[in-house]
Amino acid sequence: MSNANSNADAVAVTRSLLQFDTINPPGRERDCARYAGAMLQEWGFKVDYHEYADSRTSVVARLGGSDRKKPLCLTGHLDIVPLGARPWSKDPFSGETDGDKLYGRGASDMKAGVAAILLACRAMSGKLGSTPGIVVVLTAAEEGGCIGSRHLAQTQLLGKAGAMVVGEPTSNYPLVGHKGSVKFHASFKGVGAHGSMPELGVNAIYKAAKALDKLEQFDFNVSAHKVMGKPTLNVGTIEGGNTVNAVPDSARIGVDIRTVPGMNHEELLSRLKKLIGDAEFDVFSNLPPVWTAPDDDWMRRVFEICQPYVGEAPQARTAPYMTDAANLLKVYAGVPTVVLGPGEAAMAHQTDEYCSMERLRQSVEIYEKIIRDWCA
Numbered sequence: 523m524s525n526a527n528s529n530a531d532a533v534a535v536t537r538s539l540l541q542f543d544t545i546n547p548p549g550r551e552r553d554c555a556r557y558a559g560a561m562l563q564e565w566g567f568k569v570d571y572h573e574y575a576d577s578r579t580s581v582v583a584r585l586g587g588s589d590r591k592k593p594l595c596l597t598g599h600l601d602i603v604p605l606g607a608r609p610w611s612k613d614p615f616s617g618e619t620d621g622d623k624l625y626g627r628g629a630s631d632m633k634a635g636v637a638a639i640l641l642a643c644r645a646m647s648g649k650l651g652s653t654p655g656i657v658v659v660l661t662a663a664e665e666g667g668c669i670g671s672r673h674l675a676q677t678q679l680l681g682k683a684g685a686m687v688v689g690e691p692t693s694n695y696p697l698v699g700h701k702g703s704v705k706f707h708a709s710f711k712g713v714g715a716h717g718s719m720p721e722l723g724v725n726a727i728y729k730a731a732k733a734l735d736k737l738e739q740f741d742f743n744v745s746a747h748k749v750m751g752k753p754t755l756n757v758g759t760i761e762g763g764n765t766v767n768a769v770p771d772s773a774r775i776g777v778d779i780r781t782v783p784g785m786n787h788e789e790l791l792s793r794l795k796k797l798i799g800d801a802e803f804d805v806f807s808n809l810p811p812v813w814t815a816p817d818d819d820w821m822r823r824v825f826e827i828c829q830p831y832v833g834e835a836p837q838a839r840t841a842p843y844m845t846d847a848a849n850l851l852k853v854y855a856g857v858p859t860v861v862l863g864p865g866e867a868a869m870a871h872q873t874d875e876y877c878s879m880e881r882l883r884q885s886v887e888i889y890e891k892i893i894r895d896w897c898a
């Protein structure tokens with residue numbers, strides 16, 4: 523396939539993916555998932571669909587396979603974030619181009635990545651017969667909590683994989699992981715009373731305030747990770763009370779913690795529960811960090827493959843955002859994982875989001891090379 527053709531095809535496939543409105547919420551990934559799945563089926567893949575809720579469709583497709591080595595997983599998400607309040611100067615769903623830029627909601631995050639995965643699959647489809655093969659995982663509901671991959675990881679559909687490529691936007695720079703996250707609400711109960719007689723009540727907001735003080739001073743007591751640095755804690759929300767002239771009988775805070783490899787989330791949560799004391803915890807997101815040592819054999823080969831495209835020997839860097847890998851690794855336990863895709867991270871979730879068509883074309887080549895290397 524010539525470069526010119528692969529460029530045109532990658533742009534055409536990205537454009538057709540952009541035309542599906544998969545804005546999450548509400549998501550509605552089904553049509554987009556069926557479209558991608560039908561292509562994979564045509565190229566000889568065995569395709570399974572999974573819906574954790576109506577229209578919230580993920581795709582798992584596999585080709586090849588052997589007893590001596592597990593397949594390579596390539597994964598991306600199909601949902602996109604809302605358009606935002608600011609008006610767009612380009613149509614977010616038609617795939618307008620201008621110079622090297624291909625515009626649309628999800629161009630960078632991450633329908634270009636999905637298109638590149640699909641085209642690499644097509645290019646390799648006739649050559650995977652008795653090789654370890656590949657498994658393609660296209661998820662619903664990644665934005666806002668990786669819900670689709672969480673459900674998928676509870677099914678048997680993912681099977682096995684020996685390494686993973688996550689096509690999130692990195693401008694084709696191979697990233698060796700990202701932080702984990704723990705998000706929870708802590709609710710405080712008090713006893714209501716008239717605001718003129720606070721001695722008759724128990725003020726839930728005071729309880730929350732004492733907890734906030736402790737959280738602000740909280741010491742994780744872990745040393746900085748050599749690439750990711752320190753874990754962080756942020757209190758993002760606070761609610762409490764109904765009216766100014768009453769003692770509030772309830773208050774609630776929302777806490778977002780970003781963890782680094784080596785931390786145990788359960789231990790961390792039990793320390794925090796002990797610290798805060800009299801509160802009810804609702805942990806609504808709990809995703810471990812993703813990390814592969816840069817001197818891992820496979821990661822070194824991925825670095826070598828990427829080097830000519832990034833113009834230097836890649837350094838160990840990590841992504842600022844979360845990915846589905848945190849859930850998929852619950853099944854593909856411990857496998858080396860690279861975050862690597864054609865989109866521009868800075869364009870994710872922006873008005874007039876675009877991707878570079880040159881990077882898109884290059885990422886098809888990069889994915890092909892990684893598949894060929896794995897299946898050799």
Ligand SMILES: [Zn+2]
Nearest residue numbers: 599631632690
């Ligand atoms: Zn994304």
